Amino acid sequence: ILNVEQSPQSLHVQEGDSTNFTCSFPSSNFYALHWYRWETAKSPEALFVMTLNGDEKKKGRISATLNTKEGYSYLYIKGSQPEDSATYLCAFRLLNNAGNMLTFGGGTRLMVKP
Amino acid sequence: NAGVTQTPKFRILKIGQSMTLQCTQDMNHNYMYWYRQDPGMGLKLIYYSVGAGITDKGEVPNGYNVSRSTTEDFPLRLELAAPSQTSVYFCASSYSSARDRGHNGYTFGSGTRLTVV
Numbered sequence: 001i002l003n004v005e006q007s008p009q010s011l012h013v014q015e016g017d018s019t020n021f022t023c024s025f026p027s028s029n030f031y032a033l034h035w036y037r038w039e040t041a042k043s044p045e046a047l048f049v050m051t052l053n054g055d056e057k058k059k060g061r062i063s064a065t066l067n068t069k070e071g072y073s074y075l076y077i078k079g080s081q082p083e084d085s086a087t088y089l090c091a092f093r094l095l096n097n098a099g100n101m102l103t104f105g106g107g108t109r110l111m112v113k114p
Numbered sequence: 115n116a117g118v119t120q121t122p123k124f125r126i127l128k129i130g131q132s133m134t135l136q137c138t139q140d141m142n143h144n145y146m147y148w149y150r151q152d153p154g155m156g157l158k159l160i161y162y163s164v165g166a167g168i169t170d171k172g173e174v175p176n177g178y179n180v181s182r183s184t185t186e187d188f189p190l191r192l193e194l195a196a197p198s199q200t201s202v203y204f205c206a207s208s209y210s211s212a213r214d215r216g217h218n219g220y221t222f223g224s225g226t227r228l229t230v231v
Contacts, residue, residue: 004156034219043118043204046219089157099164100145100210101172102220104157 002026004092006105013080014113020076021108023090027071032093034102035064035075039086047075047088080112116140120205120223127195127230135190135226137205145208146188147172147220148180150201157204163188195230202227 005024013019025033032051036044048057053068061078077084087109091102118139127133139146144165149157159172163182177199179191188207192199206220 032217036219043222043224044220045222049217049219051217091157099162099170100208101147101159101162103159104149106154106156 002092002094002103004090004103004105006088006090006108008108009106010109010111012111012113015080015082017080017112018076018078019080019110020074021088021110023073023075023105025071025073025090025092025105026094027069029095030068030071030092031095031097033066033068033073034091034093035073036089036091037062037086038089038107044089075108077110080110082112082114085110085112118205118207118221118223120203120226122226123224124227125229127192127228129195129197129230131195132191132193133195133228135192135203135205135228137188137190137223138186139188139205139207139221140186141207141209141221142185143207143209143221144185145210146182147206147208148178148188148190149204149206150174151204151225152201160190160203192228197230200228200230 035047038044048064050066055066063076066073087107089107091104121136147162148160158174161180163169203226205223208220
């Protein structure tokens with residue numbers, strides 16, 4: 001069983017604050033790391049798929065970094081807005097995984113207060 | 115283009131009843147998945163399929179069955195519902211080829227909230 005952990009479990013910030021959270025995953029047999037954004041009462045939506053050590057991806061005010069050698073990824077949100085309130089999931093894909101299966105972390109629930 | 119469609123959205127079952135959760139996608143994705151999400155827990159993989167006619171077990175397959183007779187459809191069957199199967203179920207799909215090496219994200223359905231009483 002693969003261990004994918006996210007911290008913190010939840011986070012309350014004020015509008016305008018910048019924030020970041022962590023995803024830890026196995027550092028061996030790495031293939032890819034996914035980030036998803038999951039709003040309440042909706043389905044998870046893909047943010048990033050990261051594959052190379054040192055990768056940095058950005059979408060608007062959200063960015064992510066990847067360290068495959070030590071097994072972690074950070075997700076950053078610059079100038080949080082109430083519409084950023086959601087659960088952010090990371091998911092790890094193992095090498096030699098014929099089914100493209102992902103193992104998900106438990107998520108970080110972000111709440112941004114106006 | 116509807117993406118991944120799941121039905122029903124909500125269902126209450128009595129212990130021992132059976133039901134099928136429907137999932138269909140119109141994106142010609144070859145891979146399809148069923149996950150369940152329990153409170154405070156991450157998404158757990160129940161079953162997956164790499165193409166029509168091919169299915170395999172995930173992390174938590176007990177009490178479930180699947181079939182994949184077409185590329186579009188991937189129904190999940192509960193034969194004898196138990197309270198432990200109370201959960202939110204998500205179907206997802208993705209496309210993978212030798213060219214993109216499987217680096218595409220999943221597309222998720224909107225979920226089915228199932229309660230077994």
